[in-house]
Amino acid sequence: MRELTFVRTGRLEWRDRPDPVLVDPTDVLVRPFVAARCDGDTLPLHRPVSRPMWLGLKVGAIDPVVASIVGSVPFQGPFGIGHECVAQVTALGGDVTSFTVGDIVVVPWAISCGSCRECALGLTAKCSTMTARSPGRTLAAFGFGPSSGPWGGMIADSLRIPFADHMLAKVPAGLDPLRVASGSDNLADAWRAVVPPLRLRPGGRVLVTGGGAQSIGLYAAGLAVAHGAAVVDYIDDRDARLEVAAGFGARVHKVGKSRRKSRLSSFPTSYDVAVEASSHPQGLRDALRALRPGGICTGTGYYLGTGTRLPAMDMYATSATLSIGVSHVRPVLPELLDFVATTGFEAERVTSVLADWDDAPHAYLERTTKVVLHRAPLAL
Numbered sequence: 001m002r003e004l005t006f007v008r009t010g011r012l013e014w015r016d017r018p019d020p021v022l023v024d025p026t027d028v029l030v031r032p033f034v035a036a037r038c039d040g041d042t043l044p045l046h047r048p049v050s051r052p053m054w055l056g057l058k059v060g061a062i063d064p065v066v067a068s069i070v071g072s073v074p075f076q077g078p079f080g081i082g083h084e085c086v087a088q089v090t091a092l093g094g095d096v097t098s099f100t101v102g103d104i105v106v107v108p109w110a111i112s113c114g115s116c117r118e119c120a121l122g123l124t125a126k127c128s129t130m131t132a133r134s135p136g137r138t139l140a141a142f143g144f145g146p147s148s149g150p151w152g153g154m155i156a157d158s159l160r161i162p163f164a165d166h167m168l169a170k171v172p173a174g175l176d177p178l179r180v181a182s183g184s185d186n187l188a189d190a191w192r193a194v195v196p197p198l199r200l201r202p203g204g205r206v207l208v209t210g211g212g213a214q215s216i217g218l219y220a221a222g223l224a225v226a227h228g229a230a231v232v233d234y235i236d237d238r239d240a241r242l243e244v245a246a247g248f249g250a251r252v253h254k255v256g257k258s259r260r261k262s263r264l265s266s267f268p269t270s271y272d273v274a275v276e277a278s279s280h281p282q283g284l285r286d287a288l289r290a291l292r293p294g295g296i297c298t299g300t301g302y303y304l305g306t307g308t309r310l311p312a313m314d315m316y317a318t319s320a321t322l323s324i325g326v327s328h329v330r331p332v333l334p335e336l337l338d339f340v341a342t343t344g345f346e347a348e349r350v351t352s353v354l355a356d357w358d359d360a361p362h363a364y365l366e367r368t369t370k371v372v373l374h375r376a377p378l379a380l
């Protein structure tokens, strides 16, 4: 079968790899037909980061935990890329009870068992069943190469899904799969950054610092408006993204490109919820300092350096909460999918390039906010 393969920075190819097969009776096979590009994938696609990251790890400029996530030579091709998709179930193991052939599902980016302690706590991207199988490996996931397991990338003709009754979430009837193309990761990441914090601070004021985790920031702005935030301030340096945020109903503020200095010096410090999506340590410091008492900041980006300086005394003074880490997608998917289906939330506003599946080797490389690929589903 064909799989979109990261060869090196700026080069993707279709390559063949053996079709996955059902191994355990709890497995299913799926055929992805909508796929989206995670914001994090732009890191190796657009910049030759593999060698600088390897060097950074060697000299201690990059936090060593990064190596446990992506390997000691991060993003070294070739590997199957892509970890956001909507797919059709094509084959079922004998113990699978929740799905039938032809069902349309969202596949979370991380593999999880659904029954270990971490999964029971909702920390599905930290599933201890999966990490116990591969000592030294922090992640079991699609699309990050062999360092996160044998699962392959999602822009492929077939994927093997273990623990399928737990892993997969059905797309509600009538919901356009293109709308939840990013449900596997970025849309769910935005959800956790906005919806639970706003439940604790109903009608709160929300700040989104955008531009690094490009689509997460925009989904977050849209979800915050849709969940009754009093104000949503979205800051970014790029007009195209500011337009999307404004289309969702956020107040938008254009700031300079430099992330070295505070981009928030002219802003009041009065936010209940802050979503840090600039992926820069200064953005994290800005967002934390912008909180009002008891405010909650979620850092959605990568902060790769060692010794990220956080304004601990500011946080002390405002009783701030910082939430940070990978998104645990599976627990939020049912509520997220139901919300999008019943409210008509237009998540697809964030999609800046909608391309034919066959064009993936070029389209997936585009320097744009959000790439979504699609092809016709099978008549099953």
Ligand SMILES: [Zn+2]
Binding pocket: 038, 039, 040, 041, 083, 109, 185, 186
């Ligand atoms: Zn991702």
Ligand SMILES: [Zn+2]
Binding pocket: 112, 113, 114, 115, 116, 117, 118, 119, 126, 127, 128, 129, 130
């Ligand atoms: Zn588990």
